[in-house]
Amino acid sequence: MPQAKIGVIGGSGLYHMEGMTDVEEVKVQTPFGDPSDVITIGKVSGVSMAFLPRHGRGHRLSPSEVPSRANIWALKSLGVEWAISVSAVGSLREDIVPRDLVIPDQLFDRTKDRVKSFYEGGVVVHCSFAEPFCPTLGSLLLESARELGNVNVHQGGTYVCMEGPLFSTKAESNVYRKLGMDIIGMTALPEAKLAREAELCYAIIACATDYDCWYESEESVSVDMVVGNLSANIENAKRILQKVAQKLPADRSAQTCICEHAVASTIMTDPARIPAEVKEKYDLLIGRYIS
Numbered sequence: 489m490p491q492a493k494i495g496v497i498g499g500s501g502l503y504h505m506e507g508m509t510d511v512e513e514v515k516v517q518t519p520f521g522d523p524s525d526v527i528t529i530g531k532v533s534g535v536s537m538a539f540l541p542r543h544g545r546g547h548r549l550s551p552s553e554v555p556s557r558a559n560i561w562a563l564k565s566l567g568v569e570w571a572i573s574v575s576a577v578g579s580l581r582e583d584i585v586p587r588d589l590v591i592p593d594q595l596f597d598r599t600k601d602r603v604k605s606f607y608e609g610g611v612v613v614h615c616s617f618a619e620p621f622c623p624t625l626g627s628l629l630l631e632s633a634r635e636l637g638n639v640n641v642h643q644g645g646t647y648v649c650m651e652g653p654l655f656s657t658k659a660e661s662n663v664y665r666k667l668g669m670d671i672i673g674m675t676a677l678p679e680a681k682l683a684r685e686a687e688l689c690y691a692i693i694a695c696a697t698d699y700d701c702w703y704e705s706e707e708s709v710s711v712d713m714v715v716g717n718l719s720a721n722i723e724n725a726k727r728i729l730q731k732v733a734q735k736l737p738a739d740r741s742a743q744t745c746i747c748e749h750a751v752a753s754t755i756m757t758d759p760a761r762i763p764a765e766v767k768e769k770y771d772l773l774i775g776r777y778i779s
């Protein structure tokens with residue numbers, strides 16, 4: 489299997505990553521089923537990158553159907569250390585204008601129907617998730633986005649993740665605003681949790697596409713609105729990815745983020761009591777801690 493240092497999970501509107509060289513398509517199998525689609529591996533700015541469209545090419549998977557465990561496992565198995573999500577979001581703040589970009593630093597979970605951990609069947613792990621995004625990667629995304637010059641970029645903000653697929657009611661949207669949420673989407677969870685459990689550095693380039701439905705003088709969110717505003721944003725997101733590829737440190741061990749060692753000391757289960765087949769299953773993620 490070819491290897492890649494950066495993994496990009498493309499959201500709504502981002503199904504292909506043009507401009508990659510030395511391209512190869514790989515079909516990865518995981519203990520959690522098939523990822524959303526084949527993964528394209530190539531080079532961007534001379535750095536190896538794996539690209540996976542979250543909803544599949546042709547946008548076939550709803551947010552609740554995205555196989556996040558398979559997606560994150562597949563990226564990990566390709567050697568990915570830095571996972572970047574590109575996501576469409578609604579804005580819950582007047583000053584986050586559609587077509588602005590946000591690099592969120594917090595998450596609030598309103599999903600209901602999703603499996604949120606890799607670990608089950610005899611191994612119990614409790615990772616810290618107080619800081620759900622990698623601050624090292626977030627800073628580099630912010631710096632790269634600011635270098636574009638032609639786009640308004642917001643540093644930090646809370647992404648509230650709803651179940652969907654229907655958009656929110658006005659009552660819900662207004663409650664999220666009162667609670668201090670900044671942007672809303674349907675896909676950051678469980679992806680961010682699984683990335684932490686897989687010890688990946690993970691952050692989001694959030695492309696604001698609409699004002700959801702709280703803003704009385706603006707039209708409520710619709711697919712047409714999202715798609716229209718996304719096409720401009722997606723080009724910016726691709727340029728950010730090219731820039732950030734050149735900035736990522738060669739070695740994560742020199743970084744101050746906890747991501748690379750996120751699971752160390754979080755395994756509650758006595759290794760002597762973890763069945764051999766469970767150890768084998770999780771070797772990719774935690775073999776170094778339980779063997």
Ligand SMILES: CSC[C@H]1O[C@H](OP(=O)(O)O)[C@H](O)[C@@H]1O
Binds near residue numbers: 500543575577711714
């Ligand atoms: C087409 S609007 C709703 C859809 O877009 C976002 O997806 P993604 O984060 O993958 O860009 C949102 O979360 C919904 O899934």
Ligand SMILES: Nc1ncnc2[nH]cnc12
Binds near residue numbers: 576698
């Ligand atoms: N308003 C919104 N709510 C949820 N997900 C979204 N993705 C883009 N806009 C959204």
